[in-house]
Amino acid sequence: MTSSARSFRDLVTDAHDGKLKLPAFQRGWRWRTDKVIKLFDSLRQGYPIGALLFLKGENELLAPRTFEGACVQAPDKDADFLVLDGQQRLTAGIHLLYATGPRQYYIHLDRLLEICNTKKINFENKDEVIKFVHDLDETDSYLIARQRTNDPRSLLVKRHLLCTSILADSTELNLAILDYLQAYPERTNFAYRLIVPFFSLAKTDTVPVIEIESATQIESISRIFTTLNTTGQMLTPFELVVSILYPKDIDLSQEIKDFREQGKYYENMDSTGEILLQTIAMLGGKEPKKANLPKTMNAELYTTHKEPAYNALEALGRFLTDNLGAALDSKGVDMVPYDAIYAPMALALKEINSRNLKGLEKTNAEKKLARWYVGSALSQRYQEGVHNKQVRDYEDFKLWLDDDSSSPPWITEVTIPRLLRHSPNGAIGKLIRGLINSRSPKDPVSSNGIGFRPGAFQTEKHHIFPKKYLPTISGWNKGDQGDVILNLMFLESETNRRWINGNPSDHIREAGKSQNDVIISENYRLQFIERSAFDVLKRPTKSKTDFDEFIILREKSIQDHIAASFSFTINGTEETIDINEEQED
Template sequence: MTSAYESDPIFQTNPLQVLNIVTRIQSQEIALPDFQRDFVWDSTRTAELLGSIMSRYPVGTLLFWEQGEGQAFASRSFDGAPSSPNKLPSVLVLDGQQRLTSLYQALTGSGDERYFIKVDEFVDIPSRSVREVPDVDFEKAIFSMPTAAKTSRRSRPLQPSHLPIAEVHQFDDWLDDYADTIENDPQLPLTAKEAKSLYREMRDKYISPLKTYGLPVLTLPSSTSMDAVCTIFETLNRTGKPLGPFELLTARFFPQGVNLRDLWDEAEANHRALKEFRIDPYNILQAICLRVRGSAQRADVLKKLSGEDIKAHWQIATAGFAGVIDMIQSDCGVTSHKWLPYGMLLTPMAAVWDKQKELKPLERPQALRRLQQFFWASTFTTNYDQGANSQMGADYSRLSKWIAAGEGEAPEAIGELHINATTLRTATVRRKALYSGLICLLAKNKAADFHTGQSMTTTRAREAESHHIFPKAYLAKQQGAESPELMLNRSLIDGETNRIISNHAPSLYIEKMKAAYGEQRLADVLASHAIACEQGGGLLENDYTTFLDERLEIVIQLIEEATGKLIQRDISPR
């Protein structure tokens, strides 16, 4: 351990191995100060972090604060880690919570997602060699599955070559089984002995860093004043605009007579929807790169786009985004940016938007319906949760032919809708795409206002929030009740109505609604929210589990209508 300043040791630096930190989080020796925000990273960012560590790339410095004896600073455990009120940590994490929570959950198998490695992506079997880092497609090599989907059929069925990251410490045992699988596969020219030699080399290059990678840590001594700690924390978390690809290309294209900043200002002035839906100007460049290079990968946008490409396609791409946004607002219930399932999903749609504009007037409606089907299928297949840049390229190559005349292969999400009832039944509001997709379906279904029974206008739908149908406070009193944060327990409800619902049992506020505007209108209002209202049903009987099962079936029917695909209704035991 060395001091940052030998004459005045303000803080100390010391690299700590990943496995050491995970073990200390597990034992609650390392914890979080209570003022830290919640864990918010999605599976894509976690996978990117894992890829960087496997590549031995820098992932940033951590900031710890030692806790002295008797120091009673409020703390809490990491998400997914054990929690004992009487256990006092010796170290608090001031900066690095998102990274450490991601690593802890991935390496211990806790949290909402389970992470896997496709080991074959790291080797070249014909040459019997391990690939170098630039040759590995980490978007394909690392993937995740929701915890609740472990026993159900998914779009990524597990294969013998898929190594759970939570089991990397058992790699050699796993390899014994996989080497036998390889030897018995006539298409793979490897014996078990050769396979073990090759994959052990891969282990040393890519798997070992998941345990031995040294994370740089700056540690403040326990004597650091509270005022200093607060100042440091606020400084570290102050938002700043990073230098991104758009800024880099603005500088590169300026000598070619292309001023990207002026073009973007003009686009926002001409298309108000770009600002309303917070379109990143980099997405415009990705759409252009799709059109001229068939790729949305960052490297291709940075290296292959030219000033002439921008001149030829900028107006088409920006108009494409505006047109797609108008369509999903009017026909798909996406009333505002906050309910957009995937921002990246708009990019391939915008890149092909001009294809339907070129059609004869009577042919355009069918093309628009295909685009809407693609939007819904991609949303509920959750194809854009991971590897979005690769997904955009794959979708664009098929969309450009398919939407115009139904020619060629349909996009992957259209071909097979990989989602089942179990996933929908167990999804919480943290599954953003599924949750937003449900809310958009309800807006599309013209969900009526709970309180007044009036049809929800576009303006009212934009202002309405998502609130609990079975109040959270009410469920807290019900022993053994399922989580109140399941997405099936949410709907578009305005703030005034939510205050009326308060913590009351559903049967009580439903009676008030019936008295206000009659039984038939009540049934119509609830139906517009995909809620059953029969006597003996879950809502009227305050039976949360029955309510969820009933609503699941209605929601499935709405998804099937929107996507044109059937959903598996096999439900795993809860």
């Protein structure tokens, strides 16, 4: 590993020309215009913009690609270096110095002159100009972004807009200024004593460049990237697989995008692309551990199994949505307890469908699949040791399909725990939200269909005892927990807006203006609030005791439903720790 200092201007030129390229795993261009403008201001001021990390030469596994905005000849050139850290800054530099990005950047000369006039800057006083230039920053809005045009130079005289690409070439800048001053000779001092000497980008300060050898192993590259890059993010297994498949003419990122656009459910199941890769690995008889996907995946394995894996996941999405309220056809909804269940359960459903089961046999097979799903949430099974359980559970499920008495041992040991302290966002909380959704709930006030499903009215989560109301009731102490799944229901957005605070009895009274008590009670029942719990909510004055009574009554309703629907027994004493996020060892 070596380090050096190079002109940022020269580095941008190399990126534009193709001497610097990007490895396929690099994340795409993401900077907004405000960050590009801040970079320009730093370059103008000579401020440090951070070190860059390069890999010498081209690496077959890292499949070079050109920068956004690079010249048309860039793909044909061999790269001297691959940029591991610095893509955003160099791409922004290309947009600034070559104006080849989707937006072009301009000094708004009228606005800059207006600021000078407001501050009464004397352009013949060099010290005064230097102080002005130093105090100026991006918040003064002297630099603006506009949609790309084929002739940015034409905007100089017509609109007083000086493109930053002109600032990058001293000859071009002088010619442009001459044209401008022919139209506006009174701005000569402004142009030659401020713009030309202090805004030129023909020369830029040097930046530190760290270079690592081309023979460095890909795992080591990822570790170095994590240590040195400015985001501190480890390269994901998916990004490494992208780089492995790219030289085999497989654009994994694009194919994942196509799958997401093609399906109804998959898009909401696999935010990273790693779920599809795990499913492919399992179809190919490989371990699905995410960290090992770069070692497991190859072009033959991927090409052979990508379509069956996608179809299996899409079918599972439909099953979980239709039978367990998972709402995988709705964007931005998270009601699946563990993403780790997707790959093995998709293969399990594929196994069911491949047997062409009919009638009662198919119903019993799908009940086993649902029991696996619910049992994994109740026991928080995929919290640790995930990849080992994925393979084992799939194999056990196939045995269970063949023999009803061969239920996996872990499922036979699952009981329904106490639900009192579980968060809405933990595994059990997500399960319960899905179960509520599966009952096609209705809004208490309007009786409109709500929930997260096609055709439902816009729905929001609602604390039945609102969080701002709870501290006002008798016996409520600081530290008492009200943000629990048993204090959550769904409401139509308009109803939730009005019920955000206040006594639940007032909410029921409002509902009574448009619905009779029987209908209101039934709408609550659909969300596991039976008549006894509903009557607690109707009490005009409440205390912590009433809150606790309501929570216990609702807990019993949900426990009874799970026991009856999925054949688990209730453990009336065990209280599990609420865990919000799965982890993989």
